[in-house]
Amino acid sequence: MRKRKVFTKADLCVPQIEYLRDRDDNVVILPEAIPPSNTKVLFGPNPTSSRSVDFARWYGAGIDPITYACQRQIERFLSEGEAIVATSTVASYARALRDFLNYCMLRATAFDRGLVLADVNRDLIDGYLGHLAGLGVATTTQNLSYAKTKSVLIALGRRGLIDLLTSGDAATFPNNPFPNINRKANPETALSKRERQALTVALRHAIKPIWDEDVHVTGELLSIILLVVALHTGRNTTPLLEMDRDCLRPHPKDNIVFLVLWKRRGYNSSKVALRAESDAERVLESTPSVKTSVERLIRRVIALTQPLDEEAPSYLKGRVWLYRTRAGRNADQVHALNASSLLWAASSLVARYNLTDSDGKPLRINISRLRKTFANRIFELVDGDLAITAAALGNTPEVTDKHYLASDEVTRRSWQFMGEVLVQELLTQTIGATFKNTPTGRCADPVNGQYAPKRQGATCMNFINCLRCSHYAVTAEDLYKLFSFYFRVLAERSRMDKRRWSRVYSHIPRLIDHYIVAEGLRRGIFKVAAVDAARERARTTPHPFWSVDLIDSLEVFA
Known part of the structure; x- marks a missing residue:
């Protein structure tokens, strides 16, 4: 069953940049437009923890035209609706602009003059890349900041506010400022068998209060239950956080239901079969089946959070992971889990049950690791069938093989044996003689x-x-x-x-x-x-x- 597409109503009052062109055809922002009456941009509800950004700190610092153009472009992204750029993506753009605008401030101070939109050229971008490198953050983090800033500047260039050169040595953006960036990334790895068993025991014990008659639904308890669902279904973070109350759908076979989740990026649904007939793990119709306790957990949470759904704000209506805060300025208000809640609950779980990895360090738990653990577990259960594993994850076989599956001990021993044979053949000059012609x-x-x-x-x-x-x-x-x-x-x-x-x-x-x-x-x-x-x-x-x-x-x- 496909989710009906809802088209976002665009605001007809799209933010405009008030400017004119001088004799040299350069864009000049009207002085009376800077700074705008409201320098704070509200993002509204989104899967991230960012709700607003205030550009006031960059006005009056010698970069007013650039700051004004960036603020208006962020507002324009938001006014165009999620069909163009998701709100969470716009929020990440705004976070990345902080480093860019800070560098522009330093450059204006160094040149002892104000910067204008005509100064956004290759020299400025090269300096910005050097500024990122000097922040002491990882290369992958530098790449993300640069890519998000580039998206905003390209949008300004398409509207004619800055000159974009696409080729030659003076091209506005270098062709490949971060070569071999994929090799420098340290992706999450699947949990080992020992780590998975220890985590399973800890989760089983931690979710026991959910079955009490007088249970108080807290954000930490819901986060731990969500980790259980993630471990047994291999779904991504955002689809799990935005799980609807009608996520459990009928299955053609008895005692089985589908867990249906919505994927924002692909604008499609993903489903995983939950069965209640046996506790043994198996694979059904190319989708992973998991223990009946997962289905019961979800139904229990839905039942307990039903009263909260009636009080929830409009943008949280229909969510599953609802809870009432007990302290702080938002006490007694209904909230939904977010990525920060999951990280905090995972750290608390590791500390409470003293979970460690093979090196004796605190075990690192997040949804990415649980998804890769699920993928490797399915791959093991189906005797190395890549097609079934890919279908269980909702990916193509190529993506599953490259990004999710890790070599096990048997595979490593086989490759070691092959390497030893190859070395022996090279030393004895008998390479290729291992196999006889027939x-x-x-x-x-x-x-x-x-x-x-x-x-x-x-x-x-x-x-x-x-x-x-x-x-x-x-x-x-x-x-x-x-x-x-x-x-x-x-x-x-x-x-x-x-x-x-x-x-x-x-x-x-x-x-x-x-x-x-x-x-x-x-x-x-x-x-x-x-x-x-x-x-x-x-x-x-x-x-x-x-x-x-x-x-x-x-x-x-x-």
Whole structure:
């Protein structure tokens, strides 16, 4: 069931920048417009903790035209509605502008003159990048600040307020100011088995008060329950925080419901199946099924927060994670969980139950780690099926493989073994000799292989079972032999009883087409042109080994 799209009504009073152009065609802000009567911009409800930004501190500091243009552009983003730029994104733009405007203040002081919009050029941007580097923050943080500031300046350039040069040495923005930035990022990793088990025990104990008759629903308790849901469903932070009260939908099968969440970025819903028939984990219809306690937890929270939903502000109506504050200036008001609440509750949980990682340091818990933990757990349960894991996460197989799956101990041992073999072959100058040529491809052990006779001096000739053997391998050079074998098997249909051919040989063409060739093309090992050429060559002039003139019957290899 798709969520009906709601179009945001745009404010017809779009903020405008009052300016004129001088003789040199430069933009000049009208003096009477600076500063505006209201320097504070309100963001309104959004998933972040930012609710406003005040530009007053940058007025009167020698950069009034730049400050005024940036403020008006932020207001313009907000007036255009979430269909153009999400409110949370606009809030992040405003946060990034702080460093940019601070640098402009320093530059105005250094030049002993006020800066105007015409000063926004490559020299200013290069200086801003140097200023970011001098702040002592991580390179990834510098990149984010720069990218968000660039978005605001590009919007001003498209409106003709600043000159944007897109090419040449004087291009306003450098082509790649942060090379290899992806290699410098330190993404979250999945929890290890020990860490996951310890966290599960702590969460199970921490959520016990929710079942009490006189339970008081607090933000910390709700945050811990949300962590439980995240651990068992692998959903992202914002969809979980914005969970609707009708998130549990019927499933075609009995004792199963769908947990449906809304994804802002993709403007689509994601669903995960919650079942109540068994406590064993399994996979159903390419979506992950989890224990019945998760469904019961969600229904319990919905029931307990129903009275709060009636008192909640309009922008929080229909939310699940509602609670009443007990202290502070907003005491006794209804609020909803946010990202800050989750971080605080996670830190409190780690301290309360003394959760540590493998190095003895406090365990780091966040939704990103729980999502990757979920992905690796599903991958383990489905025996390495990447397609099912990707469907469970709602991503493509490429994204899942690159960003979510981590190598386990077995994989690391296998790669270590392969490395040792490769080194040994390089030292002995026998590289490539590991696999022996056969009439159907290559074999790693023709003497002691899976279907070898395993007799002294006997070499395996059981070519009919090569496709089932774990020692069998095919390269692009072997396609001609493989397709010659393929067409020879097909030719046997007219030489024997159909039922016998179906029982003994029919699986061979199917495995070659749907397993070897298709998988080789998907991984890029084989090229389409090479496959077609080898197939046609084998059809017209088969490999001599598989010629009818040489071998009268394939039964000798069975």
